[in-house]
Structure formats: structure tokens, C-alpha cells
Amino acid sequence: MAGRWMNLGQYNARGVRGADALGAGIENMVTGIHSPADTDRGIAARLRYLTASTAGYAAMERAGVTVTPRTLFAWLAEERMPNAANRRRLDAAYWDLRRHNVAADLKRRLAVRGGTRVEIDPVDQTAVDRRHRRDLATRRLTVRPRHWNAAVDAWLADDDEALDAVWDDVIHDLGSDYDSYSYISSLGWHA
Numbered sequence: 001m002a003g004r005w006m007n008l009g010q011y012n013a014r015g016v017r018g019a020d021a022l023g024a025g026i027e028n029m030v031t032g033i034h035s036p037a038d039t040d041r042g043i044a045a046r047l048r049y050l051t052a053s054t055a056g057y058a059a060m061e062r063a064g065v066t067v068t069p070r071t072l073f074a075w076l077a078e079e080r081m082p083n084a085a086n087r088r089r090l091d092a093a094y095w096d097l098r099r100h101n102v103a104a105d106l107k108r109r110l111a112v113r114g115g116t117r118v119e120i121d122p123v124d125q126t127a128v129d130r131r132h133r134r135d136l137a138t139r140r141l142t143v144r145p146r147h148w149n150a151a152v153d154a155w156l157a158d159d160d161e162a163l164d165a166v167w168d169d170v171i172h173d174l175g176s177d178y179d180s181y182s183y184i185s186s187l188g189w190h191a
Helices: 019-027 040-050 054-063 069-076 086-112 144-156 160-172
Strands: 116-122 139-143 184-188
Touching: 019 144, 019 160, 019 184, 040 054, 040 069, 040 086, 054 086, 069 184, 086 116, 139 144, 144 160
Parallel strands: none
Antiparallel strands: 116 139, 116 184
16 A cells, blocks of 8 residues: 555544545445345345355355255245344345356446546545645546456455555556555546
8 A cells, every 4th residue: 555644634634545445436336136135025036146056055155054955945935034144144145146246247347448437536634734735636547457357356355455456556547646545535437
């Protein structure tokens, strides 16, 4: 991570690590079932999605869903409802599988036309005394496909260090003041 903001907040500046904003932005692109996991409809939809592939069964296993085939068939037939703990596990398994299934599509969407244009808003300095404020402006740049591929891979693996390295590569394109964007107030794009 770039180090210019090592004591972020010392003068009341507010922001988040750029890598965290990048990961959150990718996460927000993942859509899925809108019905909550504690409803009959929501759990039925999750079960259909998870039981449609061997990857779904693997996701359930990773999430700790361990039931007999008889119980699983009863859930699928909606004869029985999973208990609260299993509903949480099924929801976690659903989102885990969903993230893995959409990763390739995210890379494709973000790499269209040579990369996706992002807008980086600098840290919020409204509470910082004027003499300590830095002259920072909203920056716009095109993030290249190689960065997006690495960012999606790091996000999928929950690898904060790799995501931080990707963010450092991205802001390096800002020139001499890239280090001022280690922490930001927001990051936005449309893909």
C-alpha cells in the first residue's frame, strides 16, 4: 500500500483504503436472489440453484451444510424447512457459488473497450483544518483489463494483499500524486 496517509484521521480526514473500495465495488456487481433466506421462496430458490450443479454441492459442503439425502429431498419438496442455522449456511453457500459463477462475466464486462473508466473521489477533508488540507481533486482514469482480471481474482480469493497491490498499480497511472489516493472517499464505475 502506498504510504502517504499512514496516519489517516490524524487531522480528521475520512476515507477508506482504495483496495477496500475496489473490492466493495466488485462485490456490489454481484446480483442474485432478492427473496431473503428466511422465507420459503428464498430458501427454495437457493436450494434449486445450489442443487443444479456439482459446484453447488461443493459450495454447500464448504459452508458446512451436512444433511442426509432424505433431508435434502424433503427441503427440495418443501415438506420441511431448514432450521435457522442451515438457512444461514445455505445463504452463505449460495453467495459463495454465485460469486464464483459470475467472476468470468465480471472480467468480461470490466474489460470491454480496453477497460472500464473509474472515478476516484479523494479523502473527505471537510473536517480538516485548512492549513493541513491537501489539494486533491476527483480523478478519472481507465482501468485496463489486466488490472480488472487481477482485481476480480483477488476479490474472489478474498486476498486483501493482492487487491492492495492491484490498487497500487491502478493509482500509479495517476502520476506523481498517486500516493494521495491510497485512501479515498469513494470509487465509482458503470459496467
